[in-house]
Amino acid sequence: MLDHSCQVCRTSAVADHEYFSRAFGESRRFAATSEAVADALGFCPQHGAALLSQAHLSREIVSVFRAVIPRLMPMLEEKYIYEEQVQRIFFAAGNRCPACAYCNRVAARQAGHLAREFSGMEGKAGTRHLETLCVAHFKTFMAELETPTRLAALKQYVNILNSAARAIAKAHQPGTIPNGDLLEGESSTCPRALAQIAGEPGPGADHRAIAIGDTLQQYPTLSESIAHANGCPLCLEVERARRRWTSEISIAAKLNLGRWLFFPACPGHIRDVVRIGDPELIAAVTAHALHVAAEHFRQQALALERADELRKEQAMAPIVRWGRRRRRKQSEPSFPTPLRPTRCPACERLGVAQESAIGSLLELLRKEKLRSAFNRGYGLCMKHFAQAYLISPKGVIRSMLAEDQRNRLADFALMLDEMAKVSPENGSMAGGIVAWPLALQRFCGFI
Numbered sequence: 063m064l065d066h067s068c069q070v071c072r073t074s075a076v077a078d079h080e081y082f083s084r085a086f087g088e089s090r091r092f093a094a095t096s097e098a099v100a101d102a103l104g105f106c107p108q109h110g111a112a113l114l115s116q117a118h119l120s121r122e123i124v125s126v127f128r129a130v131i132p133r134l135m136p137m138l139e140e141k142y143i144y145e146e147q148v149q150r151i152f153f154a155a156g157n158r159c160p161a162c163a164y165c166n167r168v169a170a171r172q173a174g175h176l177a178r179e180f181s182g183m184e185g186k187a188g189t190r191h192l193e194t195l196c197v198a199h200f201k202t203f204m205a206e207l208e209t210p211t212r213l214a215a216l217k218q219y220v221n222i223l224n225s226a227a228r229a230i231a232k233a234h235q236p237g238t239i240p241n242g243d244l245l246e247g248e249s250s251t252c253p254r255a256l257a258q259i260a261g262e263p264g265p266g267a268d269h270r271a272i273a274i275g276d277t278l279q280q281y282p283t284l285s286e287s288i289a290h291a292n293g294c295p296l297c298l299e300v301e302r303a304r305r306r307w308t309s310e311i312s313i314a315a316k317l318n319l320g321r322w323l324f325f326p327a328c329p330g331h332i333r334d335v336v337r338i339g340d341p342e343l344i345a346a347v348t349a350h351a352l353h354v355a356a357e358h359f360r361q362q363a364l365a366l367e368r369a370d371e372l373r374k375e376q377a378m379a380p381i382v383r384w385g386r387r388r389r390r391k392q393s394e395p396s397f398p399t400p401l402r403p404t405r406c407p408a409c410e411r412l413g414v415a416q417e418s419a420i421g422s423l424l425e426l427l428r429k430e431k432l433r434s435a436f437n438r439g440y441g442l443c444m445k446h447f448a449q450a451y452l453i454s455p456k457g458v459i460r461s462m463l464a465e466d467q468r469n470r471l472a473d474f475a476l477m478l479d480e481m482a483k484v485s486p487e488n489g490s491m492a493g494g495i496v497a498w499p500l501a502l503q504r505f506c507g508f509i
């Protein structure tokens with residue numbers, strides 16, 4: 063990791079490893095781990111992919127998933143669909159991950175510590191302190207500050223982001239940068255700017271390198287991928303939408319059109335653009351995202367100032383009108399309403415693509431022929447199952463989805479039991495099938 067990387071990102075990366083060795087490394091924690099995994103219906107795709115590289119924990123992963131499945135089986139009974147616990151767990155499954163929760167807690171603790179340090183700093187020392195925070199972690203840090211300090215931090219951070227954007231624009235003038243230099247070399251401004259806006263690459267960042275281009279071509283539409291034997295068709299559709307977005311963004315950049323519609327604002331999607339490998343595009347996207355973030359924080363600073371002025375006016379007004387001070391109303395807000403988080407067009411597009419794929423799947427499953435194809439195929443990962451199941455109307459499709467998922471998990475439980483018996487070392491059976499990556503794929507949803 064480079065020197066200019068965000069210090070909270072560095073701590074988060076350590077926390078990732080720490081989480082895996084805590085959750086899977088000590089058998090006394092297995093019960094708590096399986097409860098947390100069952101509550102989230104798995105991990106996020108990134109942590110699932112990161113866990114996939116922890117082959118030394120395979121036996122422990124098998125043990126945990128052997129305990130997760132019996133916890134979930136009763137929830138897959140259709141008669142319990144409206145139970146509070148089932149609704150709560152299934153509804154939130156798409157956004158929950160026990161590893162993310164652990165890392166976020168660690169990051170918030172460190173951000174709190176840094177905020178306390180910052181409160182005692184002045185001038186350049188404070189700016190240097192803020193320069194080491196990526197945008198996402200600056201938000202966590204800012205939430206820990208008292209209002210006057212928060213306002214000062216916001217103003218300084220806006221300057222930091224604007225000067226990073228200016229540095230890119232300067233380096234990006236035609237003919238001034240040799241291609242390929244943007245991501246390499248300490249003299250370049252882009253690695254610093256990129257780390258500022260996107261933080262460090264998260265866990266399992268390269269999981270998309272898994273070659274699925276052939277699968278997407280083999281199953282060009284959902285009605286075909288419904289029968290895919292090796293992966294969730296909804297995961298496949300989201301990946302198809304992501305690839306469509308990455309091809310459109312290059313065109314949008316070349317034509318200098320629709321940046322607000324295509325250019326990403328969240329770290330994960332900015333990193334997706336980095337993986338495309340076009341230095342000009344990376345510079346344009348980084349500069350755009352810096353401007354967007356700077357504007358967001360500038361608005362937040364303005365809102366804080368306005369609220370402060372309002373408070374002062376309210377405190378003064380009674381003296382003028384009535385000659386004596388009225389007591390402040392209890393309902394008076396101490397902070398302005400927080401601004402809506404910056405929207406990331408890529409997140410929005412993929413969210414829409416996912417919702418539309420779920421809708422199309424439920425529509426396709428009305429045909430008996432396609433229901434049979436679905437039953438013969440891979441079925442759904444747990445995260446997508448939860449979303450499709452909850453919105454499916456009562457009837458033959460909902461019952462089929464619940465039964466299909468129960469059968470798959472029951473088969474899976476038998477397979478894990480066999481594997482635990484046959485080869486406790488790596489979770490592989492005599493036939494050479496390895497169980498634990500299959501478990502991760504079923505529960506984490508990556509392709």
Ligand SMILES: [Zn+2]
Binds near residue numbers: 069071072197198
């Ligand atoms: Zn960070």
Ligand SMILES: [Zn+2]
Binds near residue numbers: 106107109160
């Ligand atoms: Zn996660």
Ligand SMILES: [Zn+2]
Binds near residue numbers: 447
């Ligand atoms: Zn899926």
Ligand SMILES: [Zn+2]
Binds near residue numbers: 328330331406408
């Ligand atoms: Zn995004």
